Amino acid sequence: MSTAVQQNLVSKNEQYASKFTEGNLQSPPAKKYAVVTCMDARIDPAAAYGISLGDAHVIRNAGGNARDALRSLVISEQLLGTTEILLIKHTGCGMLTFKNEDAHAVVEKNLGAEAKRDLAGLDFQPFPHLEQAVEDDVNYLKAHKAIPDSVKISGWIYEVESGKVRSVV
Amino acid sequence: MSTAVQQNLVSKNEQYASKFTEGNLQSPPAKKYAVVTCMDARIDPAAAYGISLGDAHVIRNAGGNARDALRSLVISEQLLGTTEILLIKHTGCGMLTFKNEDAHAVVEKNLGAEAKRDLAGLDFQPFPHLEQAVEDDVNYLKAHKAIPDSVKISGWIYEVESGKVRSVV
Ligand SMILES: [Zn+2]
Ligand SMILES: [Zn+2]
Numbered sequence: 001m002s003t004a005v006q007q008n009l010v011s012k013n014e015q016y017a018s019k020f021t022e023g024n025l026q027s028p029p030a031k032k033y034a035v036v037t038c039m040d041a042r043i044d045p046a047a048a049y050g051i052s053l054g055d056a057h058v059i060r061n062a063g064g065n066a067r068d069a070l071r072s073l074v075i076s077e078q079l080l081g082t083t084e085i086l087l088i089k090h091t092g093c094g095m096l097t098f099k100n101e102d103a104h105a106v107v108e109k110n111l112g113a114e115a116k117r118d119l120a121g122l123d124f125q126p127f128p129h130l131e132q133a134v135e136d137d138v139n140y141l142k143a144h145k146a147i148p149d150s151v152k153i154s155g156w157i158y159e160v161e162s163g164k165v166r167s168v169v
Numbered sequence: 170m171s172t173a174v175q176q177n178l179v180s181k182n183e184q185y186a187s188k189f190t191e192g193n194l195q196s197p198p199a200k201k202y203a204v205v206t207c208m209d210a211r212i213d214p215a216a217a218y219g220i221s222l223g224d225a226h227v228i229r230n231a232g233g234n235a236r237d238a239l240r241s242l243v244i245s246e247q248l249l250g251t252t253e254i255l256l257i258k259h260t261g262c263g264m265l266t267f268k269n270e271d272a273h274a275v276v277e278k279n280l281g282a283e284a285k286r287d288l289a290g291l292d293f294q295p296f297p298h299l300e301q302a303v304e305d306d307v308n309y310l311k312a313h314k315a316i317p318d319s320v321k322i323s324g325w326i327y328e329v330e331s332g333k334v335r336s337v338v
């Protein structure tokens with residue numbers, strides 16, 4: 001039996017597909033850039049960051065984390081020709097609200113010792129300071145040998161309260 | 170000096186923010202679900218999958234890979250209360266076009282032995298068969314101890330040529 005979430009996907013997608021006219025776009029991003037941002041439900045990257053269909057890779061994870069995005073970024077640049085990265089974290093991010101040990105404790109409480117053990121090596125990558133986290137992630141990417149110096153990298157913050165983006169680094 | 174990509178972000182975001190009225194949305198997704206899909210430039214998840222602002226976490230990486238998404242999914246479910254996952258891969262995915270050794274060879278050719286060495290342990294997670302990859306990722310998540318059985322998981326394929334989504338598992 002399909003869920004309400006699945007039914008929403010199917011019915012909204014039918015409407016989308018019925019008006020779809022962009023089936024000839026190519027795989028390599030037309031504007032040759034990649035965006036790394038948070039999975040947060042309050043962010044619509046295409047609308048908020050002005051990304052037209054086909055223009056950019058969009059990588060999203062908890063926190064807009066650069067380490068988590070490394071595999072995708074190397075593929076984006078080395079195999080699909082992108083040459084610029086926008087790293088965009090945001091105000092009100094859940095990653096500001098807990099520490100690694102808190103997350104592991106919640107897993108153990110909800111799911112038991114076995115689940116906690118299976119995640120023993122996992123760094124959930126929370127961060128205590130937003131601006132600093134943007135700088136740290138940009139520096140991590142700039143220093144990484146697999147991201148060449150020719151790749152332009154900038155760091156930004158999106159404000160979920162105002163819809164505004166501001167430059168950090 | 171700002172790049173054309175950065176200027177596009179700033180100017181398009183100014184337009185977006187000037188009409189923004191959804192600054193009071195909460196962090197936990199209103200419809201309590203998470204979507205895992207590819208970073209591919211031809212996918213606009215909000216539009217194609219019918220996700221309204223605030224409704225769902227959207228996790229994107231090269232291939233819509235479940236292993237890569239695990240950290241984000243555990244945070245989504247254990248800390249932010251989501252209870253359902255839509256895993257959506259797509260036709261024409263770049264991950265169908267190479268093998269791990271190809272990617273490592275490209276890195277070495279473009280960036281040198283040091284970069285290749287720094288990525289020595291990296292599985293780029295390509296896949297040879299699309300439907301099978303959807304099934305494998307759904308099975309991986311269903312079997313994982315940190316994703317409880319109460320989480321509903323389904324697998325889908327988005328067709329970049331037609332804009333249509335179809336159910337796999
Ligand atoms: Zn966030
Ligand atoms: Zn793809």
